[in-house]
Structures are given as C-alpha cells and as structure tokens.
Amino acid sequence: MRNASSDLWLDSQAKKQSIRELASSDLLSCISKLRTKISINMSISFRIPDLIAKKRDGDELSENEIHHFVKCAASNGASESQIGAMLMAIYLKGMNRDETVHLTKAMISTGSSLSWPEEWQGSVADKHSTGGVGDKVSIALVPALAVCGVKVPMISGRGLGHTGMRSMSSYI
Numbered sequence: 238m239r240n241a242s243s244d245l246w247l248d249s250q251a252k253k254q255s256i257r258e259l260a261s262s263d264l265l266s267c268i269s270k271l272r273t274k275i276s277i278n279m280s281i282s283f284r285i286p287d288l289i290a291k292k293r294d295g296d297e298l299s300e301n302e303i304h305h306f307v308k309c310a311a312s313n314g315a316s317e318s319q320i321g322a323m324l325m326a327i328y329l330k331g332m333n334r335d336e337t338v339h340l341t342k343a344m345i346s347t348g349s350s351l352s353w354p355e356e357w358q359g360s361v362a363d364k365h366s367t368g369g370v371g372d373k374v375s376i377a378l379v380p381a382l383a384v385c386g387v388k389v390p391m392i393s394g395r396g397l398g399h400t401g402m403r404s405m406s407s408y409i
Contacts, residue, residue, distance in 0.1 A: 263346075288306050293328040298336055300335075307346075360388055362389050
C-alpha cells in the first residue's frame with residue numbers, strides 16, 4: 238500500500254532520474270556539436286570559384302584562403318582557367334600588404350627550398366635572369382664571381398633549357 242511519503246519519495250527519485258537523463262543527453266548533444274565544430278575547423282576547405290569571386294569583388298583574402306588557392310594551383314586542384322581568373326582579379330583589384338606576404342609565403346611553401354653548406358655562409362649570390370636568348374650578362378658575370386670565390390647557382394626553369402644556362406654548372 239502506498240502512502241503520501243512513499244509517493245513523494247518515488248516522485249523525488251523520478252525527478253532525479255529525469256534530471257540525470259536530461260543532463261546526460263544535453264552533455265552528449267553538446268559533445269556531438271563540439272566534435273562537429275572541431276572537425277569543421279580542422280578541415281577548412283574553400284571553393285575556388287568563391288575565392289575568385291571574393292577577390293573580383295575587391296574583398297581581402299584571408300591567409301587560409303590564399304594558402305588553399307596556392308595549394309590547389311600547385312597540385313592541379315584548380316583548372317588553368319580558374320588560376321587565370323584569380324590572377325586577373327588580383328591584377329585588377331590588387332592585393333594589400335598582408336595578402337602579398339601570405340601569397341609569397343604560400344608560394345614558397347609549395348616548392349622545394351635549397352640549403353647550402355654552413356661553410357658557404359655569406360658566399361652565395363643569386364644572379365636572377367628572366368632567361369631567354371638575349372641574356373649576355375650571366376655568361377660574363379658568373380665566371381668572374383666564381384673566380385672571387387662566390388657561389389652562384391645557375392638555376393633555370395625547365396622551359397629555359399635552350400638558353401645554355403645549364404652548361405654553366407661547372408662554374409659553381
């Protein structure tokens with residue numbers, strides 16, 4: 238037989254159980270939402286057309302957006318037409334200092350970097366050339382610098398092999 242005090246006790250137990258279940262489900266829900274947010278933040282991905290439109294409209298690109306675009310451009314994740322459209326948007330709208338720094342760092346991070354022996358510290362120079370058949374400075378300058386002990390790595394793009402720059406590797 239139930240009396241008022243046992244009903245109170247059962248009612249109290251039911252409330253405690255309901256509170257536990259509610260707290261537990263809220264906690265699980267909260268954890269689930271947090272996991273979703275964390276995974277979204279960990280895998281930030283941008284659509285190339287959206288980045289092009291943003292720059293076309295004169296907006297500033299974030300560091301992450303710039304790195305994403307450069308990574309896609311370097312890994313064939315963006316088409317030539319998309320790369321051209323982005324370059325045109327950048328040319329027409331310009332880039333601020335931060336964007337330029339981010340673009341430079343992103344481009345550096347996509348390629349290989351050369352490192353020189355410690356004993357070469359202070360004796361490595363770069364004679365940059367746009368290449369082509371008309372470069373008459375490198376042919377005289379590099380040997381003269383080499384005689385003075387300066388290391389001048391002559392690195393050209395694959396498309397510039399016809400200029401003869403590769404044949405100067407003996408001066409390094």
